Amino acid sequence: MQVLSTLIVINRNGKLPVYLQIANQLMALVKAGTLRPGYKLLSTRELASSLKVHRRMVVQAYDELLAQGWLESHTGKGTFVAKHLPETRPVNVESNVQTLAGQNRKAGFQFESLPHLARPVLKPNSRLHLDDGFPDPRLAPREDLARAYRSQVLQGNAYLRLGYGDTTGSAWLRQQLSAHLNETRGLKTTASNILITRGVIMGLHLFSTLLLRPGDRVAVDAPGWFGANMNFVQAGASVCEVPVDRFGMDMQALEQICEQKPVRMVYVTSHHHYPTTVALRADRRIALLRLAEQYRFAIFEDDYDYDFHYQSKPLLPLAGADPFQMVVYCGSFTKTISPAFRIGYLVGPEDLISELALLRRIIDRQGDQMLENAVAELLQTGVIQRHLRKSVRVYKQRRDLFCDLLKTELGNYVDFQAPDGGMAVWTQFDANINLPRLAEQALRRDLFLSGAASPFEIKTNAVRLGFASSNPDELEESVAIIKSLL
Numbered sequence: 001m002q003v004l005s006t007l008i009v010i011n012r013n014g015k016l017p018v019y020l021q022i023a024n025q026l027m028a029l030v031k032a033g034t035l036r037p038g039y040k041l042l043s044t045r046e047l048a049s050s051l052k053v054h055r056r057m058v059v060q061a062y063d064e065l066l067a068q069g070w071l072e073s074h075t076g077k078g079t080f081v082a083k084h085l086p087e088t089r090p091v092n093v094e095s096n097v098q099t100l101a102g103q104n105r106k107a108g109f110q111f112e113s114l115p116h117l118a119r120p121v122l123k124p125n126s127r128l129h130l131d132d133g134f135p136d137p138r139l140a141p142r143e144d145l146a147r148a149y150r151s152q153v154l155q156g157n158a159y160l161r162l163g164y165g166d167t168t169g170s171a172w173l174r175q176q177l178s179a180h181l182n183e184t185r186g187l188k189t190t191a192s193n194i195l196i197t198r199g200v201i202m203g204l205h206l207f208s209t210l211l212l213r214p215g216d217r218v219a220v221d222a223p224g225w226f227g228a229n230m231n232f233v234q235a236g237a238s239v240c241e242v243p244v245d246r247f248g249m250d251m252q253a254l255e256q257i258c259e260q261k262p263v264r265m266v267y268v269t270s271h272h273h274y275p276t277t278v279a280l281r282a283d284r285r286i287a288l289l290r291l292a293e294q295y296r297f298a299i300f301e302d303d304y305d306y307d308f309h310y311q312s313k314p315l316l317p318l319a320g321a322d323p324f325q326m327v328v329y330c331g332s333f334t335k336t337i338s339p340a341f342r343i344g345y346l347v348g349p350e351d352l353i354s355e356l357a358l359l360r361r362i363i364d365r366q367g368d369q370m371l372e373n374a375v376a377e378l379l380q381t382g383v384i385q386r387h388l389r390k391s392v393r394v395y396k397q398r399r400d401l402f403c404d405l406l407k408t409e410l411g412n413y414v415d416f417q418a419p420d421g422g423m424a425v426w427t428q429f430d431a432n433i434n435l436p437r438l439a440e441q442a443l444r445r446d447l448f449l450s451g452a453a454s455p456f457e458i459k460t461n462a463v464r465l466g467f468a469s470s471n472p473d474e475l476e477e478s479v480a481i482i483k484s485l486l
Contacts, residue, residue: 004042005050007034018053019060026061027070030081039081041071116233119226124448128478131466132450133305133424137338138471139391144383145337148374161373167357167365169196169345170372176379177345185306186320187329192350195357196367199344200304203330204228204267206356206363207300207346208235216264219257219297221249223460225274228267228302237264246417248273248280251287258295265298270318271306275464276426277419279315289318292326299327305335307388308468309421310396325349333375335423336384343367343375395423395468398475402467405479413486423468424450429461438485447481 008025010018029035041047044062048055062079065071072082124131152161168174174191181187181194197203204227212218214236220229222241232239240257243250249268257263268288270280280288292299301318309315319329325348332344346356378384403418403425415428429435439449450464467475 004035005047008051010051010053019057019064022047022051022053022058022061023064026065027068030070030085035081037081037083037085040077041079041081043078114234116230119230124450126443126448127446128474128481129448129466129469130450130478131424131448131469132464133335133422133466134469135335135338135391135423136394136469136471137340139387139394140337141378141383141387144378145341145374148377149370151377152370152373161369165366165369167361168353169194169367170369170376173343173372173376173379176376180379180385181347185303186316187347188320189347193347193353195346195348195353195360196372197332197344197346197360198342198364198367199332199334200302200330201227201231201344202364203344203346204300204302205231205234206359207328207330208232208237208265210356210359211235211265211298212237217257217261219254219263219266221268221273223275224267225269225302232265232267244273244276244278246278248278248284249288251284251291254288255291258291258297263295263297265300266292267300267302268318269302269304271303271309271315272419272422274302274304275424275462277422277424279420282315285315285318285321289322289324289326292322293324297326301327301329303329303331305422306331307336308392308395308423310392310399311420314421319347328352336388337375341371341375343372398467398470398472399425401472402465402475402479405475406465409479409483410486424464424466427463427465429463431461433461433486435461435463438482441485442481445481445485447478449482 007029008022010021012018014021016024026035026041035041041062042050044055044058048058051058062071062073066073066079070082070085071079073079155161171191173196174194177194177196178189178191181189195203195206197206208231212232212235216235216237217240218232218237219240219242220232221244223244224241229239240263242254242257248270254263254266266288268280270285270288272279288299291297299318299322303317306314306317317327317329319327327348329347330344333341334344346353348356375384399418403416406414406416406425406427413430413433416425419425429438435449442449450466470478
């Protein structure tokens with residue numbers, strides 16, 4: 001009987017209460033087969049004495065296991081391991097150390113690895129970074145956002161504010177966002193035309209899941225965003241690539257694809273094409289809307305960084321000139337504030353938004369109501385608008401400096417066009433330069449180069465070099481590192 005007490009070790013300085021330590025270890029002994037069904041345990045007094053703990057701790061441990069069904073008690077006879085438990089073959093722990101050490105690494109059941117999902121997640125943590133085109137969080141209105149978020153958490157009716165909300169997103173944010181989009185992008189929306197998401201990628205996933213069926217065809221830019229294509233393949237669709245030139249997607253090529261077989265959806269980054277940053281020219285915008293009406297395909301317009309345009313005024317979205325309601329417009333605050341703040345939005349006809357909200361409910365019941373209301377406050381008070389005006393000035397200066405550095409310091413190795421907008425420069429490297437190797441060498445010097453091993457960079461030997469998230473000194477040092485490596 002004394003053997004049981006030697007198998008239980010009490011950590012008196014641990015965070016877990018003593019009675020739970022006893023209960024958990026007894027449960028583990030039953031699971032391992034060391035204590036078989038029907039085994040009689042020590043009395044609470046005997047086990048407490050052996051473990052040198054208060055009897056109440058053992059009583060609580062036994063009560064916990066009795067409640068969970070691991071033990072059973074018989075008046076006048078004692079406490080036993082429950083007889084209804086199946087027999088477990090004892091495990092020799094010492095001889096199975098390696099097996100136990102790796103038991104959480106591989107699932108015990110079979111599942112299929114999906115090759116279209118096999119793409120590394122960007123997590124730059126180096127001191128310097130020429131990323132995919134991210135904003136500089138040092139410029140974000142963090143104090144204003146923190147103040148607004150705190151007020152949302154602490155003020156008002158706690159039951160309403162901290163409870164479940166609308167699956168379409170904060171009503172306040174949708175109202176403010178509707179007014180903002182109508183004013184800045186020429187859209188004609190109400191709050192009912194907007195679904196708040198966790199970002200563009202969530203909006204794209206929802207729309208693809210709702211719209212696409214196995215065998216459907218989706219036309220995309222080539223080169224294009226691999227993240228979008230993953231969603232189309234996941235939905236069972238076939239991806240058709242449409243070439244992009246200096247005026248954006250080739251509409252003649254798209255029309256030829258439509259003539260061959262029905263196209264269900266066209267995905268386009270019309271304002272600043274990803275990855276090349278070129279804008280879809282006006283005549284091609286008209287042609288795309290005409291083709292959508294003629295061939296009845298939906299257009300998903302991903303306007304991921306509309307606010308950051310440096311030459312004249314930004315081109316208005318396709319959605320604002322769509323008389324047939326064929327365009328679904330999507331954007332986010334990821335580039336406006338910072339990628340950590342996951343707020344995006346889908347804009348479309350009311351019936352579509354209502355259906356997407358039903359679908360969203362089984363994926364993510366709702367977003368962060370506090371954050372959404374805080375952003376709504378910043379829109380209402382003009383904080384975000386002032387932040388955007390300041391950021392555009394700063395990013396334009398950084399773009400000009402970076403393009404000058406590329407020309408003067410790396411002119412013999414790269415070719416590029418200064419982008420009219422966005423946060424990155426599409427940079428074509430000399431064919432003799434191995435981009436993945438260059439990225440590896442740069443990382444050893446604490447400089448992250450975005451996506452130097454992704455499909456379009458390998459095929460074209462070009463890469464997006466983000467300038468917005470680095471200040472002038474950091475841009476100069478980054479270019480100097482690349483020059484030294486070349």
